[in-house]
Amino acid sequence: MARAQKDTRPIADQATSEAACTYAALILYEDNQEIVASKLAQVIKAANIRVEPIWTKVFEKALKGKRVGDLLHGNAGNGPATQAAAQTSAPATQQAKAPEPAKEVKKAEEPEEDVDMGGLFD
Numbered sequence: 001m002a003r004a005q006k007d008t009r010p011i012a013d014q015a016t017s018e019a020a021c022t023y024a025a026l027i028l029y030e031d032n033q034e035i036v037a038s039k040l041a042q043v044i045k046a047a048n049i050r051v052e053p054i055w056t057k058v059f060e061k062a063l064k065g066k067r068v069g070d071l072l073h074g075n076a077g078n079g080p081a082t083q084a085a086a087q088t089s090a091p092a093t094q095q096a097k098a099p100e101p102a103k104e105v106k107k108a109e110e111p112e113e114d115v116d117m118g119g120l121f122d
Helices: 014-030 037-046 053-063 068-073 080-095
Strands: none
Touching: 014 037, 014 053, 014 068, 037 053
């Protein structure tokens, strides 16, 4: 039986691991594939980078149920749930009273002090 060869590459640091997972997720998104830890790991391995397995799981969990295209184009907050919440909260905000204007408090005027600036403005 052939033994599996041990991976001797050094494990990437945090920034490199995050970047590798990000790029792997983008590659999977562009290829219209589901973003799961196993596929992220395959792409990262093909790039000859070694990351802790936790990173692929974190990215899978973070992107689960999210539309990556919306995240890329800045439309993440414009989903149906956000629109529905805005519609239901709109009547409540219309019913709220306008805040009363703050009353101005007059302070007693203090006389200006003559401060010697050491001839700076002479």
